[in-house]
Amino acid sequence: MPMLIDVQNLKKSYKSFQAVNDSNFHVKEGEIFGFLGPNGAGKSTTINILSTMLQPTGGSVTINGYDVVKDQNRVRESIGIIFQQNTLDEKLTAKENLKLHCKFYGVPRSKRKARIREVLEIVDLTDSLNLLVEKFSGGMQRRLEIARGLLHYPKVLFLDEPTVGLDPQTRAHVWEYILKLKEKENITMFLTTHYLDEAEISDRIAIMDHGDIIAIDTPKSLKQQLGGDIIEITTTDNETAMEEIDAAFEVIDLTLKDGVIHCKVENSDAFVSEFIKTLQTPLTGLDIRKPTLNDVFLSFTGREIRD
Numbered sequence: 001m002p003m004l005i006d007v008q009n010l011k012k013s014y015k016s017f018q019a020v021n022d023s024n025f026h027v028k029e030g031e032i033f034g035f036l037g038p039n040g041a042g043k044s045t046t047i048n049i050l051s052t053m054l055q056p057t058g059g060s061v062t063i064n065g066y067d068v069v070k071d072q073n074r075v076r077e078s079i080g081i082i083f084q085q086n087t088l089d090e091k092l093t094a095k096e097n098l099k100l101h102c103k104f105y106g107v108p109r110s111k112r113k114a115r116i117r118e119v120l121e122i123v124d125l126t127d128s129l130n131l132l133v134e135k136f137s138g139g140m141q142r143r144l145e146i147a148r149g150l151l152h153y154p155k156v157l158f159l160d161e162p163t164v165g166l167d168p169q170t171r172a173h174v175w176e177y178i179l180k181l182k183e184k185e186n187i188t189m190f191l192t193t194h195y196l197d198e199a200e201i202s203d204r205i206a207i208m209d210h211g212d213i214i215a216i217d218t219p220k221s222l223k224q225q226l227g228g229d230i231i232e233i234t235t236t237d238n239e240t241a242m243e244e245i246d247a248a249f250e251v252i253d254l255t256l257k258d259g260v261i262h263c264k265v266e267n268s269d270a271f272v273s274e275f276i277k278t279l280q281t282p283l284t285g286l287d288i289r290k291p292t293l294n295d296v297f298l299s300f301t302g303r304e305i306r307d
């Protein structure tokens with residue numbers, strides 16, 4: 001499978017501050033690559049370099065085989081970017097917005113009409129061609145942005161928080177279209193999001209912190225690496241219950257958060273049957289779950305993604 005993004009020993013410093021240390025990763029054709037990290041980790045810096053908006057101070061990056069420093073125009077032709085904030089002109093219709101983008105990207109005049117029809121079909125907005133964007137719902141605007149990002153047939157689509165600010169139903173809808181794109185058009189996607197449930201969609205995830213890539217793998221393997229099961233326990237006296245657990249059981253991790261004891265154990269079946277028999281403090285609730293991406297993120301960075 002060809003490599004669409006190849007990042008080698010990437011470095012970026014702002015004066016004496018090293019924002020990206022020595023990053024290495026690659027993204028294969030057709031992959032959805034999730035790029036996560038706490039605030040200030042160096043994500044925007046990396047994305048800005050990958051999309052030719054910022055010059056690196058060291059290392060090399062190629063997109064679709066083109067160097068982001070030496071071949072900027074070729075790189076720009078190869079990528080589409082869906083920004084967090086709305087960048088559509090609300091006073092124009094969908095068609096006018098798309099036409100403007102065609103001009104901007106040098107889509108030949110003779111091909112514009114067909115391309116516009118094609119991308120609007122992908123995001124189910126064919127009927128809204130002549131509607132003013134200010135009349136669009138939030139979800140429709142996002143979909144139009146995605147359509148616009150596809151007009152010049154990019155090989156890689158950068159999605160920077162594509163569903164931020166949307167209600168859950170609209171978020172789900174936007175994701176349907178993004179997945180459709182992956183299936184039908186085989187577009188490679190580079191995704192940043194603060195919604196870890198959305199990051200699950202990624203084929204692979206990289207976690208960046210303090211300018212370093214600290215983990216990179218499939219969501220499943222990242223969760224498996226954490227190992228164990230998480231038992232969430234509530235009792236009438238959590239402090240005492242924690243002391244009891246600590247004294248009587250081999251646990252991997254034991255924390256109290258928001259009135260719930262989080263107990264990580266190797267094997268929940270063995271633990272729970274023994275735990276229920278042994279605990280003196282009255283139990284009010286017990287829930288067993290597998291590690292989530294939230295747990296992965298917390299374990300690697302020591303922080304919640306929204307801190």
Ligand SMILES: Nc1ncnc2c1ncn2[C@@H]1O[C@H](COP(=O)(O)OP(=O)(O)OP(=O)(O)O)[C@@H](O)[C@H]1O
Binds near residue numbers: 014046
């Ligand atoms: N132009 C700049 N000059 C100096 N420092 C900068 C500049 N841009 C970013 N930084 C610093 O580099 C580090 C990485 O910033 P960056 O914006 O890449 O992080 P991020 O992971 O995108 O964070 P967020 O999720 O908050 O957007 C931060 O400590 C930031 O303060």
